[in-house]
Structures are given as C-alpha cells and as structure tokens.
Amino acid sequence: MKIHIACTRKIRATVGVMALMSLLCAFANASQTYFHKEETPNKVHLKYRWQDFFGTHRSLSFELDKAQIATQNKQNKSYRPEIAQRYVYMELQRKAQTINPKEARVKFRSRNNELQIEVKSRSEQMIEKWTTELVAEREAAFDRYLAMNYYSRYVSPYGQTGVKPDHIRFVNEAVTALLPASQALYELMDDDSTSRAYVNMILSWVQSIPYNDLQDRMTSNGAGYLPPSEVLLTNKGDCDSKATLTAALLRSLLPNLHMTIVYLPNHALLGANLPHFDGEEKVTEGGIDYLLLDPTGPQLMKVGEVSDETARYINNDMFKVEKLPGQIN
Numbered sequence: 666m667k668i669h670i671a672c673t674r675k676i677r678a679t680v681g682v683m684a685l686m687s688l689l690c691a692f693a694n695a696s697q698t699y700f701h702k703e704e705t706p707n708k709v710h711l712k713y714r715w716q717d718f719f720g721t722h723r724s725l726s727f728e729l730d731k732a733q734i735a736t737q738n739k740q741n742k743s744y745r746p747e748i749a750q751r752y753v754y755m756e757l758q759r760k761a762q763t764i765n766p767k768e769a770r771v772k773f774r775s776r777n778n779e780l781q782i783e784v785k786s787r788s789e790q791m792i793e794k795w796t797t798e799l800v801a802e803r804e805a806a807f808d809r810y811l812a813m814n815y816y817s818r819y820v821s822p823y824g825q826t827g828v829k830p831d832h833i834r835f836v837n838e839a840v841t842a843l844l845p846a847s848q849a850l851y852e853l854m855d856d857d858s859t860s861r862a863y864v865n866m867i868l869s870w871v872q873s874i875p876y877n878d879l880q881d882r883m884t885s886n887g888a889g890y891l892p893p894s895e896v897l898l899t900n901k902g903d904c905d906s907k908a909t910l911t912a913a914l915l916r917s918l919l920p921n922l923h924m925t926i927v928y929l930p931n932h933a934l935l936g937a938n939l940p941h942f943d944g945e946e947k948v949t950e951g952g953i954d955y956l957l958l959d960p961t962g963p964q965l966m967k968v969g970e971v972s973d974e975t976a977r978y979i980n981n982d983m984f985k986v987e988k989l990p991g992q993i994n
Contacts, residue, residue: 945969
C-alpha cells in the first residue's frame with residue numbers, strides 16, 4: 666500500500682462578491698519577513714513577522730516545551746510496505762501455530778505487497794473457517810502496525826486504496842503542545858474579534874510559512890509529511906502538514922469547533938463549521954456545512970476562499986473528508 670496526497674500550489678482564488686479591499690488581498694501572496702529560532706535546554710523560542718491579508722505587519726513570539734513536542738516528532742516515520750508486511754507475516758505465523766495440523770495446513774505467499782493465504786484441508790468447513798480467521802487476522806495485524814506507526818488507511822477520491830499519516834491523531838496529540846502558539850495568536854486580536862477573525866489570523870500566519878513542495882507521497886511513502894510542531898521548528902510545510910498544524914491551533918482555543926480534513930486528488934485542506942456567506946466555498950457532510958480553509962499558501966486566502974482547481978474538485982464531488990470531532994476528552 667502507498668500514500669497519495671501530493672500538494673500543488675495555485676495563484677488563483679474563488680471568491681464571492683466582496684469589498685474591493687478583500688478582492689485585492691485575495692490575490693496577494695503571503696510574505697514572511699522574519700523567522701528566528703532559539704533553543705534552551707527545555708524550550709524552543711520562536712519569533713515570526715509577516716504581512717496579513719490587509720498588508721498589516723504582524724509579529725508573533727512564543728515558546729514550545731521540548732518534552733511536549735518530542736513524542737510526535739519521533740513518531741514521524743517513513744512508511745515501508747516491506748516492513749509492514751514482515752510484521753503482518755509474523756502475526757499470521759503466530760495465528761497459524763494455533764491450528765491443529767489434522768484440521769488444516771496453511772501457506773503464506775507475498776504478492777504485490779500483500780500476503781496471500783492458502784489453506785488446505787480435507788474439510789471444506791475447515792478451509793472456510795481458517796481462511797476467514799486468517800484473513801481477519803491479516804487485516805487486524807495491518808491496522809495494528811499502522812496505529813503503532815501513526816498511519817491510517819486511506820481511499821483517495823479516485824478510489825485508490827493506500828495509507829497516509831494519521832492526521833487526526835497528529836492533530837489531537839499536538840493540541841496541548843501548541844497552546845502557547847494559539848494563545849500568542851489570540852493576544853494579537855482585538856477584544857471584540859469574532860471566531861472568524863481569529864481563524865483568518867491563523868490562516869495568514871500559516872500561509873506565510875514557506876511552502877515546501879514535498880515529494881509525491883505515492884513514491885515518498887510519507888517521508889515528506891511534517892507533524893505540526895515540526896512545521897514550526899523547520900519553518901516549512903506542504904498542504905497536509907500545514908492543514909494539521911492549523912487544525913491543532915484551532916482546536917487549542919476553539920475546542921468545540923467541528924472540523925474536517927478535506928482530501929482532493931492532489932491537495933489537502935480544512936473545513937470548519939463556521940457561519941458562511943454567499944460565494945464562499947464549503948462542503949457538506951452529515952448535514953453539516955464546513956467552510957473551507959486553505960492554509961497552504963503562498964497565496965493569502967481567507968476563510969471560504971480556495972483556488973479554481975480546488976473549487977472544481979469540490980463542485981464535482983472529487984474529494985474525501987475525515988472528521989475531527991468537537992471537544993477532545
């Protein structure tokens with residue numbers, strides 16, 4: 666199984682009827698003017714400067730706890746099908762050892778990175794019984810391997826099956842560690858600011874982080890994905906890396922905000938259950954509208970604004986969603 670979320674950048678946006686200033690800003694590129702990282706034995710101090718949607722110069726400074734961010738960054742491993750298959754094979758061998766040889770005999774063969782199961786017995790009932798149990802164990806063992814290595818199964822909008830980084834898990838586990846960043850962003854807001862304004866502040870900052878056009882995940886096997894804190898530490902990220910970072914930041918201060926990760930054939934972005942206006946792009950899942958948020962950059966795009974290509978995929982139902990539930994326990 667392989668991974669496919671290759672990100673592309675577009676310099677176009679789909680917007681409704683908005684004020685002239687909004688239209689002008691929608692076609693501007695994000696501009697990070699300063700980045701600095703300084704480490705102490707227990708902390709990482711990060712400083713940023715960038716221009717927001719209205720050309721306003723913003724400054725941000727916060728500290729991350731090294732112990733809190735270490736776990737996820739260590740879990741960011743490249744997926745290797747041959748290692749996954751070896752794990753599944755060993756688990757199947759353990760299961761096969763429980764079979765009475767008088768009932769059935771089993772052989773395993775590798776084909777196209779999948780273990781095929783052959784059960785021989787004089788009894789059709791035994792063949793059916795052990796084939797069913799071994800297939801179930803093969804699937805369960807593969808899921809266990811994925812979970813241990815922060816991956817999950819994935820079906821692309823084209824129906825391709827594979828695996829991808831477990832973005833939801835990365836988001837949930839990053840919330841506490843990224844709380845200083847969320848709070849620092851919140852302190853930049855005016856006292857009467859809305860949730861929508863806070864989301865736009867986060868978007869303009871994350872979009873200004875340099876975009877790294879990482880390798881196609883069908884060939885890189887997940888090596889390009891960066892967990893949320895690693896995007897900040899390295900000051901770079903592609904679409905799904907920035908999407909998970911943005912989701913974790915939003916979850917820190919808006920714990921009840923329902924969100925989705927939206928997967929396109931060559932892109933990933935977010936949806937959030939926020940009020941929306943005519944002309945803004947959204948997806949509907951389970952009767953809930955999710956306003957689209959694209960933190961990829963370098964184009965500055967506010968909530969509800971997406972590229973022409975993204976809009977075409979959405980309008981043609983060429984997308985998959987993965988829900989991030991509300992309040993995390």
